[in-house]
Amino acid sequence: MPELAVSTVIFTLRPDETGAMQLWLPAVKRIRSPFDGMWALPGGPLSEEEDLIAAASRTLLETTGLKPRYLEQLYAFGSLERSPGGRVVSIVYWALVAQNEIADAYECENVSWFAADNLPNLAFDHNLIVEYALSRLRNKMEYSRIAHGFLGDTFTMAQLREVYEAVLGRALDPGNFRREMESSGDLVATGERLIGTKHRPPQLYKYDTSVDLTDQGALPTFSEHSANSIKREKTA
Amino acid sequence: MPELAVSTVIFTLRPDETGAMQLWLPAVKRIRSPFDGMWALPGGPLSEEEDLIAAASRTLLETTGLKPRYLEQLYAFGSLERSPGGRVVSIVYWALVAQNEIADAYECENVSWFAADNLPNLAFDHNLIVEYALSRLRNKMEYSRIAHGFLGDTFTMAQLREVYEAVLGRALDPGNFRREMESSGDLVATGERLIGTKHRPPQLYKYDTSVDLTDQGALPTFSEHSANSIKREKTA
Numbered sequence: 001m002p003e004l005a006v007s008t009v010i011f012t013l014r015p016d017e018t019g020a021m022q023l024w025l026p027a028v029k030r031i032r033s034p035f036d037g038m039w040a041l042p043g044g045p046l047s048e049e050e051d052l053i054a055a056a057s058r059t060l061l062e063t064t065g066l067k068p069r070y071l072e073q074l075y076a077f078g079s080l081e082r083s084p085g086g087r088v089v090s091i092v093y094w095a096l097v098a099q100n101e102i103a104d105a106y107e108c109e110n111v112s113w114f115a116a117d118n119l120p121n122l123a124f125d126h127n128l129i130v131e132y133a134l135s136r137l138r139n140k141m142e143y144s145r146i147a148h149g150f151l152g153d154t155f156t157m158a159q160l161r162e163v164y165e166a167v168l169g170r171a172l173d174p175g176n177f178r179r180e181m182e183s184s185g186d187l188v189a190t191g192e193r194l195i196g197t198k199h200r201p202p203q204l205y206k207y208d209t210s211v212d213l214t215d216q217g218a219l220p221t222f223s224e225h226s227a228n229s230i231k232r233e234k235t236a
Numbered sequence: 237m238p239e240l241a242v243s244t245v246i247f248t249l250r251p252d253e254t255g256a257m258q259l260w261l262p263a264v265k266r267i268r269s270p271f272d273g274m275w276a277l278p279g280g281p282l283s284e285e286e287d288l289i290a291a292a293s294r295t296l297l298e299t300t301g302l303k304p305r306y307l308e309q310l311y312a313f314g315s316l317e318r319s320p321g322g323r324v325v326s327i328v329y330w331a332l333v334a335q336n337e338i339a340d341a342y343e344c345e346n347v348s349w350f351a352a353d354n355l356p357n358l359a360f361d362h363n364l365i366v367e368y369a370l371s372r373l374r375n376k377m378e379y380s381r382i383a384h385g386f387l388g389d390t391f392t393m394a395q396l397r398e399v400y401e402a403v404l405g406r407a408l409d410p411g412n413f414r415r416e417m418e419s420s421g422d423l424v425a426t427g428e429r430l431i432g433t434k435h436r437p438p439q440l441y442k443y444d445t446s447v448d449l450t451d452q453g454a455l456p457t458f459s460e461h462s463a464n465s466i467k468r469e470k471t472a
Contacts, residue, residue: 001237001239002282045237046237051315080287089288091327
């Protein structure tokens with residue numbers, strides 16, 4: 001019988017040397033066959049007692065020290081030849097975490113972060129899985145408020161635009177972007193401004209939280225999507 | 237270790253007693269525990285040698301005698317309590333078949349068709365799975381050409397509208413619908429008309445097939461989405 005594993009693609013944003021934001025993700029060095037010594041998406045075999053999304057949440061916690069801010073099922077990958085030496089079907093989740101959360105998180109042995117557009121050769125079909133997660137993320141940016149998954153509770157319009165630019169991989173006109181976001185009805189001006197050294201510190205926004213951020217994936221009544229496991233949690 | 241199964245939600249349209257189209261789907265009577273004697277979605281354990289989508293295609297063939305016209309991965313369902321007496325994770329696909337195909341298909345023992353809004357209590361969490369498949373279908377009708385999966389190669393504007401009305405569950409204004417469809421750029425007038433007894437037989441349309449109908453789900457380069465297993469096939 002094929003084995004069953006749960007893996008998670010965890011995206012965050014980090015500035016490159018010019019200060020422009022880039023997508024990054026963590027990989028874990030394998031310490032056993034197959035693909036011993038290669039980097040792979042964090043995850044592992046599904047245990048008898050663990051819900052799918054609980055396994056993905058645990059992976060996220062073990063890899064980054066974080067609770068999920070955004071976590072959704074991506075796809076089940078099960079082609080015959082993806083794992084040499086024994087069939088493995090992987091149910092893959094994807095998660096977004098804010099950069100300021102990572103900074104506070106613990107260091108984790110055998111984990112390294114890579115720029116999404118400069119990944120090493122990953123074990124199994126994990127490069128293809130990342131490619132698919134990227135296409136889902138880009139697609140979802142176009143019609144949802146998923147950008148919030150990368151941001152703190154409040155953010156400037158420029159920070160929000162940087163998220164869009166990093167994910168979509170192209171520069172956006174600041175004026176058009178601001179008009180589009182302000183007319184979307186998703187944002188609320190907090191009345192506060194970014195504390196800093198600027199002469200005119202920029203306005204801070206937050207998302208209108210009367211609509212839930214998390215995509216429940218399947219029906220919210222399913223127990224694996226219990227409020228407990230999926231709800232956003234503040235990390236101080 | 238949890239067991240792994242592949243099940244498929246197969247939708248078609250049938251006229252009700254007033255002639256209005258309704259969504260129907262087949263279920264298979266279980267002949268073993270758990271849920272012995274109850275109706276369930278067609279499917280079964282994943283074998284070591286079968287790709288996920290190949291298993292879904294086979295299920296479709298065994299249940300309806302048909303090759304997939306539209307087939308896509310829906311979701312992996314894996315909550316702990318969904319199967320009494322042993323953990324089962326089900327990777328669920330969904331498929332659309334045209335009513336005129338079904339008419340030619342063989343009868344299959346232990347299979348019955350039910351109106352989607354009048355299902356019996358199904359085994360496992362299969363009622364919830366159908367509900368989720370319905371929400372995906374309705375959502376996808378709004379932005380894709382998935383309606384084609386229910387239709388023959390050519391169809392009238394009224395037949396296309398009937399598909400939308402059946403799936404969305406509400407009446408649509410014929411004039412507005414025609415204008416919207418004609419402006420979408422997806423349809424091509426064949427120049428032919430429906431053969432029948434009417435004084436003014438309606439125009440026949442087809443979809444512009446320069447764009448592929450099937451949603452490859454994940455990346456098309458994955459072997460489990462080989463042209464062989466997913467491509468549309470005419471049934472004479």
